[in-house]
Amino acid sequence: MFSALAATALLGGCASVETRPTAAVSASNPIVAQAGHLAGKHAGLTGAERAANEQQIDRLLTQLDDATLSREANALPPGDPLYNFVGRALMKRGLPLPRPFDRSSDWSFNAGQRPPAEADGYRPPMKLAVLLPSSGPSMIAGASVRDGLNAAYYGETRRRPEIHFYDTGSTGGGTLAAYDKAVADGNDFVIGPLGRDEVSALFAKGALPVPVLALNRGNVAPPSGNVSFSLTPEDEGLAAADYLLERKVKRVLAIDGGDDGQRRAIAALKERLAGGGAVVTDSVSEGTADLGPFVAKEGGVDAVFLAVKGSSARNLVPKLAMVGLSDKPRVATSQVLQGTGKPEQDRVLDGIAFPSETWTTGGIRGLSPAVGVAQTLPTARGPGGARLFAFGYDAWQLSAYLERLASRPDAYIAGATGVLRIDGGGTVLRTPAWSTFSSGVAVPLADASRR
Template identity: 85%
Template sequence: MTHKKNRPALTWTFIGLLAATAVLGGCASVETRPTAATNASNPLIAQAGHLAREHAGLSGAARSDNEQQINRLLGQLDDATLSREAAALPVGDPLYNFMGKVMMQRGLPLPRPFDRSSDWNFNAGQRPPAEADGYRPPMKLAVLLPATGASAVPGASVRDGLSTAYYGESRRRPDILFYDTGSNAAGAVAAYDKAVADGNDFVIGPLGRDEVSAVFAKGTLPVPVLALNRGNVAPPSGNVSFSLTPEDEGIAAADYLLERGAKRVLAIGGSDDGQRRAIAALKERLAERGAQISDTIGEGTADLGPFVAKPGGVDAVFLAVKGSAARTLIPKLAIVGLSDKPRVATSQLLSGTGKPEQDRVLDGLAFPSESWTSGGIRGLPPAVGVAQTLPTARGPGAARLFAFGYDAWQLSAYLERLATRPDAFINGATGVLRIDGGGSVLRTPAWSTFSSGVPVPLADAARR
């Protein structure tokens, strides 16, 4: 089940060069921001608090619906009231973690750390104390990734990104073992059990949604996990999920549009599952903040006029489509007067692009991107240069997964600081990373657009 680093010489030689560059560029660190606290009360808090107290006893759809109701109540609070009421809650109040997550999503400082149970144990394996910047990696690290089967190619990109970050660290590093999960839930559970039996004190992975769900469905886990996806089962207490899912992009797009005053958003999407999931997440987040999707229409819709002419109109557009479809849609948006409205797409926009003479029509269209690919990060060579030598980082999808793996290592090394400090975050390769009270990594992406048909960082994108 286990395998060590039997990689082609070219790949590992290049990863070694990347590692050396990372050392010269400086080690990753967790940053902090100042906090503040005030006191007051609001009747919405009483309603949300009642639902929060019932939350632990719910499961499945009822649990998801309950969380949505809480978020919609909290969404009615302005920033000042939300901050004030969160600071007034006593330690241990079940509503605090919900309020803290909403505050994180709005970029507000938390008044105190999240309330966490004793399951959040950071002394496993008798780790040495944390260093000044919060660096405290495991003693023996297991990485569960597919090395065979249908998911082996994306697994290789994640593996090489993680390995680059790991070998780029000049301080104490854990022993590391890679376990092949294959591409199914049974393989992931077997790999986890083998990692536990081998004495690892922390696990990164698995990668697939079904595989993550299967591991989390075991309940209380003897060795904590940083899962590389968001499954259908919430992380057991003391465990974390990190993902680049379509839902995350829908949420990020909603926040982007809300910050720009959008209230009625026209959503245009394709037929694949990821596109539908992104639109569903956008709809839910908008509803939490009193906004809405005015209509959801297919990417092949010929005439957009009737949808714009409805009472209330349209003040923003969301595109869950690939680049070829977007190139067709942009002129249609201009015809109905939407070219000067905020327009946001998912990262799928990059699929089918790459020819500036064709992509000029996409100029001004915003989309979430990774910090590494949009502008670069400290300690890691530019994405273009890495892609020229390393196939597992070549192309938009592979580069994204490479950055994802890079950040997985950083999260494992700084998890204690992120989980125990209300002001801690990582400027990662995929964006700004934090951990909420429920064990989910919240990612604020970088934002990009097209200029003269070429993707470039978006200068006025809000960075939290």
């Protein structure tokens, strides 16, 4: 178990937060009118039907340019069910909200029972439960998240809650049993669980007696007053699309390695590009022998999206060069780091951009550099361990600042995984840092857009 002594050695400061009825629809804009109709019936839907309705609204809103989206947000009256969807779309684009999200009293996160907030909004729980696997097949991932959370917790010099860990693994009785035990023990806030199916099962219970910051995105929306925080492939696809749209790219060739996460990243990329007037021309397998026919199509290819691991990316780079794509923007998911680490082999990846964690690329205030932490803690080693460690670090920060994030439209956390905000439906939106390869080494990308 990560100790208070080890955490103190790793940290030199504390987290901070910075600031930044019936649907009324626009008769003059048919897209907004259709989205407003769907939003009006959203509260009455459940399960897969609700998720599909949400996706349809999001797809409609992606068709609006920034100016139109901002104008329509300003025009929506308080209480309009479309506002929270439009507000989330604004946040994803890095645009300001005209007013806070419309929220019920559930979004206080039991904060009324706590001492007053600090000037920066710091107001952590009184008694915190953390649901993570300490046994079973996910115990290694759970240990990385746990150690990152403990690093942030023990690095905080102000009031901290009692903290109790509950095993959701094979010997822990499962997630629902762990949550019920945490409630019975008098915890006033819960972080976890980690597994996607576990989050779905917990949120499927509906209203929860103790609010939750789930560490994944399930197939069930968070009940009112609960939050979902994740590092999903979809987030990376959206980030890559925004990166390419900012560079006026119109036609993107996508290449994937065949696993579910990689295909989900491409699906998200495709949807976001479509909203920005761009298109994925083709989505092909990493094993495709000749990319020439895809590049030779009318209109050509402006950029390449690589949803593959590092070893596959090294094999693909010569193929891209053969068809004239080596000088086009090449963007990858963070999976490109898997199988890298030898500069002499990775030089071929130079120039490929990919989303990354702020902590591992440039560092954050209050936490020792990733290289130094990895020397002390095995759970923070390698791209996967470092990513989950940063994820756990941010989970603690979110638990301490949720009230601030939920009540102010300009509030955000400059976290270890990126810039964090909360949308109107309880999803944490993450704007990652960006990195590239230079001389075979991953380095921060200086000119990447950072909102």
